[in-house]
Amino acid sequence: MKNNRNKTVTIADVAREAGVSAMTVSRALREPDRVSAKSLKQIRAVIDRLGYVPDPAAQALAAGRTNVIGVIVPSVTNNVFADVMRGLYDAAGNTRWQVQFGNSRYSPLEEESLVRTFLNQRPAGLVISGIDQSEETRKLLRESSCRIVQIMETTDRPLDMLVGFSHIEGARAATRHLIGRGYRHIGFLGARLDPRTQRRLEGFRDVLQDAGMMDENRIVTTPQPSTVTLGGLLMADLLSRAPDTDAIFCNNDDLALGALFECQRRGLSVPADMGICGFNDFEMMASAVPPITSVRTHRQEIGKRAMRMMVDALEGREPDETLVDLGFEVIARQSTNRPRNAG
Amino acid sequence: MKNNRNKTVTIADVAREAGVSAMTVSRALREPDRVSAKSLKQIRAVIDRLGYVPDPAAQALAAGRTNVIGVIVPSVTNNVFADVMRGLYDAAGNTRWQVQFGNSRYSPLEEESLVRTFLNQRPAGLVISGIDQSEETRKLLRESSCRIVQIMETTDRPLDMLVGFSHIEGARAATRHLIGRGYRHIGFLGARLDPRTQRRLEGFRDVLQDAGMMDENRIVTTPQPSTVTLGGLLMADLLSRAPDTDAIFCNNDDLALGALFECQRRGLSVPADMGICGFNDFEMMASAVPPITSVRTHRQEIGKRAMRMMVDALEGREPDETLVDLGFEVIARQSTNRPRNAG
DNA sequence: TTGTATGCGTTATCAA
DNA sequence: TTGATAACGCATACAA
Numbered sequence: 001m002k003n004n005r006n007k008t009v010t011i012a013d014v015a016r017e018a019g020v021s022a023m024t025v026s027r028a029l030r031e032p033d034r035v036s037a038k039s040l041k042q043i044r045a046v047i048d049r050l051g052y053v054p055d056p057a058a059q060a061l062a063a064g065r066t067n068v069i070g071v072i073v074p075s076v077t078n079n080v081f082a083d084v085m086r087g088l089y090d091a092a093g094n095t096r097w098q099v100q101f102g103n104s105r106y107s108p109l110e111e112e113s114l115v116r117t118f119l120n121q122r123p124a125g126l127v128i129s130g131i132d133q134s135e136e137t138r139k140l141l142r143e144s145s146c147r148i149v150q151i152m153e154t155t156d157r158p159l160d161m162l163v164g165f166s167h168i169e170g171a172r173a174a175t176r177h178l179i180g181r182g183y184r185h186i187g188f189l190g191a192r193l194d195p196r197t198q199r200r201l202e203g204f205r206d207v208l209q210d211a212g213m214m215d216e217n218r219i220v221t222t223p224q225p226s227t228v229t230l231g232g233l234l235m236a237d238l239l240s241r242a243p244d245t246d247a248i249f250c251n252n253d254d255l256a257l258g259a260l261f262e263c264q265r266r267g268l269s270v271p272a273d274m275g276i277c278g279f280n281d282f283e284m285m286a287s288a289v290p291p292i293t294s295v296r297t298h299r300q301e302i303g304k305r306a307m308r309m310m311v312d313a314l315e316g317r318e319p320d321e322t323l324v325d326l327g328f329e330v331i332a333r334q335s336t337n338r339p340r341n342a343g
Numbered sequence: 344m345k346n347n348r349n350k351t352v353t354i355a356d357v358a359r360e361a362g363v364s365a366m367t368v369s370r371a372l373r374e375p376d377r378v379s380a381k382s383l384k385q386i387r388a389v390i391d392r393l394g395y396v397p398d399p400a401a402q403a404l405a406a407g408r409t410n411v412i413g414v415i416v417p418s419v420t421n422n423v424f425a426d427v428m429r430g431l432y433d434a435a436g437n438t439r440w441q442v443q444f445g446n447s448r449y450s451p452l453e454e455e456s457l458v459r460t461f462l463n464q465r466p467a468g469l470v471i472s473g474i475d476q477s478e479e480t481r482k483l484l485r486e487s488s489c490r491i492v493q494i495m496e497t498t499d500r501p502l503d504m505l506v507g508f509s510h511i512e513g514a515r516a517a518t519r520h521l522i523g524r525g526y527r528h529i530g531f532l533g534a535r536l537d538p539r540t541q542r543r544l545e546g547f548r549d550v551l552q553d554a555g556m557m558d559e560n561r562i563v564t565t566p567q568p569s570t571v572t573l574g575g576l577l578m579a580d581l582l583s584r585a586p587d588t589d590a591i592f593c594n595n596d597d598l599a600l601g602a603l604f605e606c607q608r609r610g611l612s613v614p615a616d617m618g619i620c621g622f623n624d625f626e627m628m629a630s631a632v633p634p635i636t637s638v639r640t641h642r643q644e645i646g647k648r649a650m651r652m653m654v655d656a657l658e659g660r661e662p663d664e665t666l667v668d669l670g671f672e673v674i675a676r677q678s679t680n681r682p683r684n685a686g
Numbered sequence: 687t688t689g690t691a692t693g694c695g696t697t698a699t700c701a702a
Numbered sequence: 703t704t705g706a707t708a709a710c711g712c713a714t715a716c717a718a
Contacts, residue, residue, distance in 0.1 A: 010711055021689050026713060036687060053463050057403035058711035061694045066400070076432070077425040085419050089446060098460075101444055103432060117441075120396050228627035257627065264632040284571035284600065289607040353695055364705045369697060379703060401695035404710045 009052045018046040029054065060122060069097050069310060070118035071127040074106040074194065078225075080252075080280060080299055081129070084151065087303020088127065095311050097124060106194050108134045119144050125310045131155045131162075132195040147313045149306045153196060154325050161313065161322040163306040167196045170295045170328040171203030174249050174277050177293070177330050179211055182338045183247035183275045187218035189234040189259060190251040191226030197251050200279065204249055217242045226251070231258020232265075239266075247275030247336070253282045256292050260335065275336040290334035298326045352395045361389040372397065403465060412440050412653060413461035414470040417449045417537065421568075423595075423623060423642055424472070427494065430646020431470065438654050440467060447472075449537050455480045462487050468653045474498045474505075475538045490656045492649045496539060497668050504656065504665040506649040510539045513638045513671040514546030517592050517620050520636070520673050522554055525681045526590035526618045530561035532577040532602060533594040534569030540594050543622065547592055560585045569594070574601020575608075582609075590618030590679070596625045599635050603678065618679040633677035641669045 015022040020039055028035045028043040035043070046052070060066045071088055073081040085101065092099045102118065104111035111128075115137050118126060125147040131154075133141070141148055141159055148160035153167065178186050188204050190197055201219070208214040220238045224230060231254055238245055250256040256278030263270050270276055270290055278285055281296035305326065309319045358365040363382055371378045371386040378386070389395075403409045414431055416424040428444065435442045445461065447454035454471075458480050461469060468490040474497075476484070484491055484502055491503035496510065521529050531547050533540055544562070551557040563581045567573060574597055581588055593599040599621030606613050613619055613633055621628055624639035648669065652662045 008711085012711080022712080023689060023714095024687085027688085030713090034687070039687085053459070055404070055711055056464055057400045057409070058694090059713075060400035061398070061404050061696085061710085062712040062714080064694070064713090076419070076428050077422075079420075079422070079425075082420040082425060089419070116396070121399055229630040232630050254627075258630055261630050261632045284597075287572040287575050287601055287604050289604045351695085354697095355695080365696080366698095366705060367703085370704085373697090377703070382703085398695050401710090402697075404694090404712090405696040405698080407697090407710070 008055075009050045011052070011054070014043065014046050014050060014052050017050065018042045065122045065124060067097050068100050068118075068121060068123045069125045069127065069307070069314075070100050070102060070114075070121075070123045072102045072104055072111060072114050072118070073129050074104050074111075076101070076103050079282060080297075083299035084129075084303040087300035087305075088307045089303075090300075091304040091307030091311070097311055097314065099307075104129075106192070108132070108137070112137045112140070115140050119146070122146075124314050125149070127151060127306055127310060130195055131158070133159075147310060149310050151302055151306045153199075154323075158323055161306075161309050161319070163302050163309060163324045163326065165297060165302075165326050165328050167199040168203035168206070170279065170297070171200035171249065171251075172207050173328070173330050174279065174293075174295050175204050175207040177332060178247045178249060178275055178277055178336060179207070179213070181247075181271075181275060181336050182340075183336075184213060185215070185218070185242070185244050185246045186213060186275075187220065187238045187242065187245045187248045188251070189231060189238065189248055189255045190219070190221035191224055191230055191234070191255060193221055193223060200251050215242065218245055226254045228254050228258040228261070231255035231260075232262035233258075235259040235262040246273070247277070247338075249277050249279075251279055253278035253280050253285055253292070253294055256294065256335075257284065257288060260288060260292060270335050271337045272339050275338055277330075277336055281331050285331075286333070288335075290337075293333045293336040294331055296329045296331050298328075302326055351398075352393045354395070354397070357386065357389050357393060357395050360393065361385045408465045408467060410440050411443050411461075411464055411466045412468045412470065412650070412657075413443050413445060413457075413464075413466045415445045415447055415454060415457050415461070416472050417447050417454075419444070419446050422625060423495075423640075426642035427472075427646040430643035430648075431650045432646075433643075434647045434650030434654070440654060440657065442650075449535070451475070451477045451480070455483070458483050462489070465489075467657050468492070470494060470649055470653060473538055474501070476502075490653060492653050494645055494649045496542075497666075501666055504649075504652050504662065506645050506652065506667045506669065508640060508645075508669050508671050510542040511546035511549070513622065513640070514543035514592065514594075515550050516671070516673050517622065517636075517638050518547050518550040520675065521590045521592060521618055521620055521679060522550070522556070524590075524614075524618060524679050525683075526679075527556060528558070528561070528585070528587050528589045529556060529618075530563065530581045530585065530588045530591045531594070532574060532581065532591055532598045533562070533564035534567055534573055534577070534598060536564055536566060543594050558585065561588055569597045571597050571601040571604070574598035574603075575605035576601075578602040578605040589616070590620070590681075592620050592622075594622055596621040596623050596628055596635070596637055599637065599678075600627065600631060603631060603635060613678050614680045615682050618681055620673075620679055624674050628674075628676070631678075633680075636676045636679040637674055639672045639674050641671075645669055 014025045102114040127149045150162045153164045220234045278294035281294035285292040285294045445457040470492045493505045497507045563577045621637035624637035628635040628637045
């Protein structure tokens with residue numbers, strides 16, 4: 001296999017052309033203040049003319065660190081994380097830091113392996129989803145000298161920094177909303193029971209148990225990834241098991257939309273016969289017919305804050321808050337607007 | 344800023360412990376056949392015991408190349424590319440090649456800058472979306488010695504290898520389908536007019552002009568990214584401009600779903616009063632009420648094929664086909680099932 | 687403000 | 703089959 005090395009312009013070439021030493025060029029790039037205005041001008045001109053770009057591998061090797069900020073998400077196809085990634089990207093945009101994604105596919109083992117791979121590259125920082133890292137992963141991270149931001153959840157004991165919200169509280173609020181709207185036989189539709197999903201189920205259980213309305217028959221879950229079609233299937237399953245169910249809390253919006261479609265196929269009126277509440281508040285929820293109630297989460301904002309926090313920390317501006325809860329909001333829409341005389 | 348260098352186990356450590364030279368360890372890792380069975384066993388034991396992992400930066404610097412396959416997509420939030428990325432990931436999974444994503448945000452300039460960044464890392468290969476690279480980008484790519492796979496479109500003159508399908512033909516087929524179903528006043532809803540979208544519009548125009556049914560008034564587009572909500576707005580816009588429109592081709596499925604919701608709000612029957620056809624065939628199309636006709640594209644498969652092709656080429660197994668058209672299928676559903684007596 | 691010497695961890699080359 | 707030596711391109715430490 002041949003080298004991919006082409007017409008490599010090195011720092012030495014620049015130095016020679018500019019009539020200075022390689023070190024001065026190196027400094028001109030990283031600490032321009034410590035180089036005379038004259039040299040700086042010369043060097044910059046030569047760099048432009050020659051099209052010099054530093055070799056990141058050489059930089060990493062010599063400096064013992066990189067400008068890479070690793071990001072570990074459990075999925076690249078899940079819209080939730082797509083939004084988070086956008087936020088992370090946006091905030092990293094005009095900085096000198098470079099974002100690199102890794103996909104753990106919801107597997108703690110793959111996550112551990114990704115962390116190893118990243119740490120081997122001596123990243124400046126690591127953004128990692130959730131708080132359920134394996135003990136080995138936590139050890140690796142603690143022993144590394146790189147900064148860490150956990151995202152999408154919240155806890156009292158973050159590894160380092162954290163930006164997220166409480167899934168259990170989100171689910172509690174949604175469930176309370178359904179009760180408040182007069183629903184009494186409330187079910188739960190859940191797909192892919194990752195840790196966050198499980199916490200939502202936990203919150204749902206809490207509230208229903210307190211209200212004396214809990215019925216395990218109304219909990220329908222599947223390990224498959226959530227889709228709209230699956231929402232319809234789960235809804236059908238629930239209705240066959242517990243036909244008197246009058247409302248559902250779906251652990252995400254895909255399922256909620258699928259459930260709505262299933263109700264339409266069965267001639268069930270939403271919200272009169274069936275109340276529906278989703279989670280995440282994707283934009284389509286607002287324009288469904290009827291519009292679907294959901295728990296809005298601030299996914300892109302979480303990405304932005306996390307990256308800003310990371311960059312601040314890396315650039316020596318230690319953030320005031322290193323544990324941020326961005327919360328959630330129950331967006332009440334027609335799909336849970338139960339008529340007084342219903343049921 | 345301190346080093347991120349920790350307890351680094353180097354190849355020299357392994358060599359010492361195994362009683363061989365560093366070169367032999369290096370060979371044991373890359374060309375085990377050229378190392379004696381005895382040394383190999385020793386070395387592997389020591390590697391395990393010490394937990395040695397090669398430093399990628401040092402490898403890149405010394406070897407003049409990396410095992411990185413760069414992937415440039417125009418969006419990470421667009422479901423289309425999320426699916427492609429999944430395919431790429433899947434196919435790269437058990438190889439020695441590492442995938443790295445870059446997001447050009449639909450900007451040829453950002454794409455060019457990404458290409459430069461990637462090429463600076465001496466990637467083994469580059470997967471790049473579309474065929475509309477800037478002249479400068481094309482030049483950079485041609486001058487580089489790395490392999491290239493263009494994806495998601497097709498052309499006679501690929502830069503190197505290519506896996507995709509024809510957007511213009513997809514749109515033509517969809518439009519013919521609508522005509523075949525008896526619709527006569529067909530409109531087009533389009534968002535974010537990227538090159539692929541524009542080709543779909545072109546195909547739409549072709550067919551309608553040939554059929555003598557073209558009416559520019561029925562083309563409604565916006566530069567905004569497509570959403571379900573936007574589909575509803577565009578549909579409303581179209582109906583106010585051309586109230587006698589009896590069918591629409593949407594340049595993607597989000598818009599189609601939004602258009603369906605808008606019809607529901609207006610009491611328009613789909614498919615009797617309005618035929619709706621989407622593009623991409625996301626899974627939700629099948630479970631909408633009524634199910635929505637769409638043009639199925641093989642996004643994940645494109646990713647898989649592209650990565651397999653790349654890996655084969657990199658490992659010296661030059662692929663038989665380097666220009667693959669994976670086609671598309673019009674999936675006819677109830678949303679375009681126009682009753683005989685309608686209109 | 688600038689430069690020199692040295693090392694980062696690995697691989698290519700060539701000789702043994 | 704193995705090893706010694708010399709890069710790879712840059713940054714650190716220190717000296718001037």
